[in-house]
Structure formats: C-alpha cells, structure tokens
Amino acid sequence: MIRLIHWPEAPRNVVLRLTDREGGVSRQPYATFNLATHVGDDPTAVAENRLRLARLLPAMPLWLDQVHGTRVFDVDREAREEMPPRADAAVTTKSCVPLAVLVADCLPVAFAACDGTRVAVAHAGWRGLAGGVLEAVAAHFPRRSFVAWIGPGIGAAHYEVGEEVRRAFVDQTPSLARFFTPGRDVAHWYADLAGIARAKLLAAGAAAVRSSGICTFHEKAFYSYRREGGSTGRFALCLWRTSG
Incomplete structure (x- = not known):
C-alpha cells in the first residue's frame, strides 16, 4: 500500500512516501488502491482508499486538480478556496502537511x-x-x-512519442x-x-538529483496508463516535513 522511500540526500525531517496498487478496495481495472477521482472509479472506493492512506500520514494529503500545466500552489500564501487547487505542483514550509501528486506513467x-x-x-508528464x-x-x-x-515513471523503452x-x-534546449x-x-x-x-x-539549480529508476510500464506494482490502455488508477507520491 505505502512504501518508505530512502532518500539519502534529503534532510532527516523530510519524509517521502510512495503508494502502490495494493491494499485498497477498488475493483478492476482500478484494483485495488486507486487514489484518483477522475478516472471513472467508484467514488466510494476512492474515498475509502484515501482514508486508508490518510491514517498512515500526519493528515489527509493536499490533493491537486492536475491539468498537465505549470502552476505551483503555495500552501503558505494562497487561500484554499478552490479545493482541490488546480495546479500541477505544490510547495510549503509548514510542518506535517502532506503534499501529493497522482501519476500513472x-x-x-x-x-x-x-x-x-x-x-x-x-x-x-511531457507537457509539464x-x-x-x-x-x-x-x-x-x-x-x-x-x-x-x-x-517511478514510464521508461524510455516503452515511451514512444511523435516528432x-x-x-x-x-x-x-537543443542539448535535450x-x-x-x-x-x-x-x-x-x-x-x-x-x-x-x-x-x-x-540546470534549474538542484544540488543533487536522485531517480528511483523504476519504469511503471514494466513494474506491475504501479499503475501504467500506456500498459493498461488508458483505463487504470493512479498512485501517489506523498511528501512532508516534520517540525524537527
């Protein structure tokens, strides 16, 4: 259901978790721990899956209405009038506020x-x-x-795109x-x-970058939009900082 991620470059007070597709109540083709509300799954099942996840975190994650854009929701400065916020990223300095994104490739x-x-x-994704x-x-x-x-994301061996x-x-950026x-x-x-x-x-200034090296198309523990023909769930990356 949820995996502790070893991220040696991160400070000790930063906690990173990753869900997989086990431990929930969703049925095929979303079996079983789908966390997305927009993919056609039973809303009751998604709500139960999200509650199960929240019990393992400091609080319910801040979910986003992801649109393959570039907007960053600033938890510290922006009012939460629109919930979930329409954004593809989130940032905060607050402690014990889990941030989350949903993916499947x-x-x-x-x-x-x-x-x-x-x-x-x-x-x-590629657009973002x-x-x-x-x-x-x-x-x-x-x-x-x-x-x-x-x-985890789709690996190059399985991600064919157009010109x-x-x-x-x-x-x-020609070097890409x-x-x-x-x-x-x-x-x-x-x-x-x-x-x-x-x-x-x-190039944007990261001091260090680590990659999971996991291909979602190949690793069936995770949802993959391409592998499953578009009808599939979403897994989550959850991140927060403690007060330490």
Missing part, C-alpha cells in the same frame, strides 16, 4: 530544501516538463539549496536531443522522461 518529483525548511512536489513545471517549482528555492527525487513532442523540448532515440519510423522517438527531468533539475 508521468513523473512524480519531490523537492526538499537542504536545510529542511521547505518541501514541494510536482506532476511532470516542456512547459517548465520543474523550473517553476525550483524558483521557490535559492539555487543549489535544494535536492530532488524523481519517482511534435521531441520538438517541444529540442526547440527550447540526447534523451530521444529513433522509434519505429522516422516520425517517432523513444523519450527518456527521467533523463530530461534530471537535466532540467540540475
């Missing part, structure tokens, strides 16, 4: 200030990566003062061409999302 990314005073999360969601989060930290962790996706990255290898024909490419994310995080 897109990358979940965790950020932590090196001194443990601030944490953030981001949902980074190209649009600058990681850079938008990094702007909340001084350069070289934060570390990042890239969670328009490659151009979205390479036209902005190294993360695309030829696909089945001249109009397609295999994209290394985790490699792109790592390069962007380091």
Whole structure:
C-alpha cells in the first residue's frame, strides 16, 4: 500500500512516501488502491482508499486538480478556496502537511530544501516538463539549496512519442536531443522522461538529483496508463516535513 522511500540526500525531517496498487478496495481495472477521482472509479472506493492512506500520514494529503500545466500552489500564501487547487505542483514550509501528486506513467518529483525548511512536489508528464513545471517549482528555492527525487515513471523503452513532442523540448534546449532515440519510423522517438527531468533539475539549480529508476510500464506494482490502455488508477507520491 505505502512504501518508505530512502532518500539519502534529503534532510532527516523530510519524509517521502510512495503508494502502490495494493491494499485498497477498488475493483478492476482500478484494483485495488486507486487514489484518483477522475478516472471513472467508484467514488466510494476512492474515498475509502484515501482514508486508508490518510491514517498512515500526519493528515489527509493536499490533493491537486492536475491539468498537465505549470502552476505551483503555495500552501503558505494562497487561500484554499478552490479545493482541490488546480495546479500541477505544490510547495510549503509548514510542518506535517502532506503534499501529493497522482501519476500513472508521468513523473512524480519531490523537492526538499537542504536545510529542511521547505518541501514541494510536482506532476511532470511531457507537457509539464516542456512547459517548465520543474523550473517553476525550483524558483521557490535559492539555487543549489535544494535536492530532488524523481519517482517511478514510464521508461524510455516503452515511451514512444511523435516528432511534435521531441520538438517541444529540442526547440527550447537543443542539448535535450540526447534523451530521444529513433522509434519505429522516422516520425517517432523513444523519450527518456527521467533523463530530461534530471537535466532540467540540475540546470534549474538542484544540488543533487536522485531517480528511483523504476519504469511503471514494466513494474506491475504501479499503475501504467500506456500498459493498461488508458483505463487504470493512479498512485501517489506523498511528501512532508516534520517540525524537527
């Protein structure tokens, strides 16, 4: 149901958790620990799954209405009038406030200030990566003062994209061409999302970046949108800081 993540670069007061697809009440094709309300699952099952998760955390996570954009919700400064906030990232200095993003092939990314005073999360699919969601989060930290962790996402061997996706990255940053290898024909490419994310995080000022190295398409403990033909649940990355 929930996995403790060893993140050696993060301060001791930063806690990172990752859910998988076991331990919930959702039925196929969402079996069993789907945490997303927008994928067609029974709302009662999702609510129960979220309650089960909350019992293992300091509080119910701050869920986001993710739209593959670049908006960062600042928990400290923004009123929670719109719940869930429409954003693809969140940041806070408050303690015991779990931040969360939901994914099923897109990358979940965790950020932590090196001194443990601030944490953030981001949902980074190709649109968010190209649009600058990681850079938008990094702007909340001084350069070289934060570390990042890239969670499970679809691996390059299973992520074939069209030329328009490659151009979205390479036209902005030509050096990112190294993360695309030829696909089945001249109009397609295999994209290394985790490699792109790592390069962007380091360029944005991360002091260190660690990746899980887990491919969601290959590892069946996690949901995968592509592997399961689009009808699937979502797992969560949850992050918070303690008062220590």
